[in-house]
Amino acid sequence: MERHPYRPGLSGIVATETEISQTQEGLTYRGYPIDELARGAAFIEVAYLLLHGELPSHEQLADFQTLLIETGSLPQPVMVAVQAIPPHIDMMEVIRSGVSLLAHFDPQMEYGVFQSEVSNAQYLLAMLPQLIAYRYHQVRGSRLIEPNFHHSYAGSFWYMLKGDEPTQLEEEAFNAALIINADYGLSPSTFAARVVASTGSPLYSAVCSAIGSINGQLHCSCGTGVLDVLQEAMQSGNAEEWVCQEITKGRRVLGFENSHHKPRDPRSAVLKSYCVQLADALGQNEMENAADTIEEIMGKIQKVHPRVEWYASRLLHYLGFEPELFTPIFSVSRLIGWVAHIIEQSENNHLYQPLSRYVGMDQRKYKPLPLRS
Numbered sequence: 588m589e590r591h592p593y594r595p596g597l598s599g600i601v602a603t604e605t606e607i608s609q610t611q612e613g614l615t616y617r618g619y620p621i622d623e624l625a626r627g628a629a630f631i632e633v634a635y636l637l638l639h640g641e642l643p644s645h646e647q648l649a650d651f652q653t654l655l656i657e658t659g660s661l662p663q664p665v666m667v668a669v670q671a672i673p674p675h676i677d678m679m680e681v682i683r684s685g686v687s688l689l690a691h692f693d694p695q696m697e698y699g700v701f702q703s704e705v706s707n708a709q710y711l712l713a714m715l716p717q718l719i720a721y722r723y724h725q726v727r728g729s730r731l732i733e734p735n736f737h738h739s740y741a742g743s744f745w746y747m748l749k750g751d752e753p754t755q756l757e758e759e760a761f762n763a764a765l766i767i768n769a770d771y772g773l774s775p776s777t778f779a780a781r782v783v784a785s786t787g788s789p790l791y792s793a794v795c796s797a798i799g800s801i802n803g804q805l806h807c808s809c810g811t812g813v814l815d816v817l818q819e820a821m822q823s824g825n826a827e828e829w830v831c832q833e834i835t836k837g838r839r840v841l842g843f844e845n846s847h848h849k850p851r852d853p854r855s856a857v858l859k860s861y862c863v864q865l866a867d868a869l870g871q872n873e874m875e876n877a878a879d880t881i882e883e884i885m886g887k888i889q890k891v892h893p894r895v896e897w898y899a900s901r902l903l904h905y906l907g908f909e910p911e912l913f914t915p916i917f918s919v920s921r922l923i924g925w926v927a928h929i930i931e932q933s934e935n936n937h938l939y940q941p942l943s944r945y946v947g948m949d950q951r952k953y954k955p956l957p958l959r960s
Contacts, residue, residue, distance in 0.1 A: 593944050602773060602939070603781065607637060607927050610772040614853040617641070625763040625857045630920075631655075631740045633766045634712060637927040638705055651709070655736045658713035661721055662692040669718070674726045678719070678915050679802040683795055685718045686711070690791035704933065707790045708926040712740075715922055719915045720747035741765055744919065748912065756868055757906055760861040764902055767854045767895075768917055770924030776800035780925045782939045784932040797925045798918060811910035812841035813900035816881070817874050826877040830884045842897035843885050851892040858898035865905035874901065 594600050608614065614621040617636050624633055628642075635643040635651050643651060665688045672681055695706040717734050724731050732750050736743045741762035745753045753761065770777070780797040784790070823829040833840055866875035878901060882893055903913050 591942055591944070597941065602778070603932070603937075605773070605928070605931060606640070607924070607931060608770040608772055610853070614771065616770060621767065621853060622857050625766045628766065629739055629741075630762050630765040630769075633769055634708075634740075634923040637769060637923050638708055638930070652736065654709050655713045655740075658710055660734060661714060661717045662689070665689060665692065665718070666721060669722055670725060677802070678722060678911055679798065679918070681722050682715070682718060682915060682918060683798045683802070685722070686715070686798060687791065687795050689714050689718070690789070693791075704790050704926065704930050708923065708930075711794065711922060711926070715919050716744040716747055719912070719919065720744075723748060723912065744916075749907070753906075756864060760865055760902060761906055763857055763861055764899060764916075765920040767857060768899070768920035770921070770927065771854075775803070776921065777925060777928050781928050781932045784929040785936055785938045787936075790926065790929055793929045794922070794925055797921070801914060801918060801921070811900065811913055813896055814904055814910060816841050817877055817901070820877045820881060821873060826880040827884060830881045831888075834884075834888055840881065840885060842900070843889070843893055844891045846891070849892065852895045854895050855893060855898055858895065858902055862898055862901050862905065865902065869905055871905050874904075 606617065608616050616624060616633060617640055619636070619642075624636075628636075631652060632642060632648060635648065665685060668688055669681060669685055672684070689711065693707055693710050695710065713734075713736065720732060720734075730750065732747050734743065734747055738746060738752075739758065739762065742753060742758050744765075745758065745761055773781075776797040779800040780793040783793040783796045820826040820829045830840060839845070862875060862878075866872050878897070882897070885891055885893075899917075900910075900913060903916065904910075908916065
C-alpha cells in the first residue's frame with residue numbers, strides 16, 4: 588500500500604470535523620432536518636442557528652433583526668466604486684470586489700483588527716443584498732430601491748430587487764430557497780473559506796475566496812444552463828423525444844448528476860414542491876411538465892438523479908428573477924454557512940497542508956546559458 592495514497596480533488600478524504608451540517612443521512616443544520624426548517628422557519632432564524640448553534644428565542648430574534656435594521660445603507664464610497672466598474676463585468680466579479688471593499692467600512696473593525704466574526708456576519712448579511720440590488724439597478728439605469736429590513740429577510744431582499752411586495756406563496760418559496768442553500772457540508776466554496784481561515788486570515792478574505800469559488804462553472808448550485816435545457820425541450824414540441832435523442836447522441840443533460848452512484852439530493856423534495864405550486868399559480872405548467880418528463884427519462888435510462896439546480900433554477904425563474912441573479916442570490920444564502928464554518932475553523936484551527944505528488948522530470952544537471960543550444 589502506498590504511504591500517501593493519491594485521491595484527486597481529495598475525494599473521499601475527511602478533512603475536518605464539523606457541528607454545522609451533515610449530508611450523509613439527509614441534510615441537517617445543527618441537527619434540524621432541512622425540510623422542517625425550510626417549511627417552518629424564517630431565513631433569519633436559520634442564520635442565527637448556524638451562527639450560534641441554537642434556534643433563537645423571540646427576544647434573541649428581535650435583537651438580531653434590530654442589528655440588521657440599524658446597520659444602515661451601503662457606504663457611499665462602495666457605491667462610487669461599483670459605479671466605476673464597467674457594466675459588462677460579471678455580477679459575481681462585482682460582488683467579490685464589493686465585499687472586499689465593505690471590509691474597510693465594517694464598524695466592527697478597530698485599529699485594523701476585526702473584533703467579532705459574528706458581528707462581521709451580521710454586517711455582511713445586511714450589506715450583501717444591498718450590494719447586489721444596487722449593482723442590478725445601476726447597470727439597468729432603473730430606480731434604486733432603499734433597503735427595508737422591517738419585512739422578513741426574504742421579503743426585504745425581494746423588495747430591494749423588484750420594488751414590490753411578494754405574494755405569500757412567493758415569499759415562502761423564496762425564503763425556502765435561501766434556507767435550502769445556506770450550507771451543504773464541505774462544498775468547494777466552504778472548503779476554500781476554511782482553508783483561507785486556517786491561515787489566520789481575516790473573515791473577509793475567507794469570504795472573498797468562497798465567492799470566487801462559486802463563480803466557477805462546476806460549483807454553483809443555481810446553474811442557468813437548466814433553463815436552456817428546458818427551453819430547448821419545450822421548443823422541440825416533445826420533451827420525451829428530445830431527451831431520448833440527447834442520450835442517444837451521448838450529450839450531457841445539464842442539471843443531472845454524472846454518476847448513478849450519487850444519491851438523490853436531500854434538498855430536492857422541498858424545492859420541487861414549491862416548483863409545482865408556483866408553476867400552477869403562475870401558469871408555468873408547460874415547463875414543469877417538461878421537467879418532470881426529462882427527470883423521469885433520465886432516471887429510467889441513465890439511472891441518475893437531478894442536481895439541486897434542476898429545481899432551484901426553475902424556482903427562481905418562476906419567481907421572476909433573471910438568470911444573472913441566480914448565483915448572486917445563492918451567495919446571499921450561502922454567506923451565513925461560510926461564516927459559520929470560518930468561525931468553527933478559527934475556534935479549533937488546524938492549518939490545511941495536503942501533500943502533492945511530483946510527476947515532473949527526474950533530477951537533472953543545470954547547464955549555463957552559453958552551453959544551451
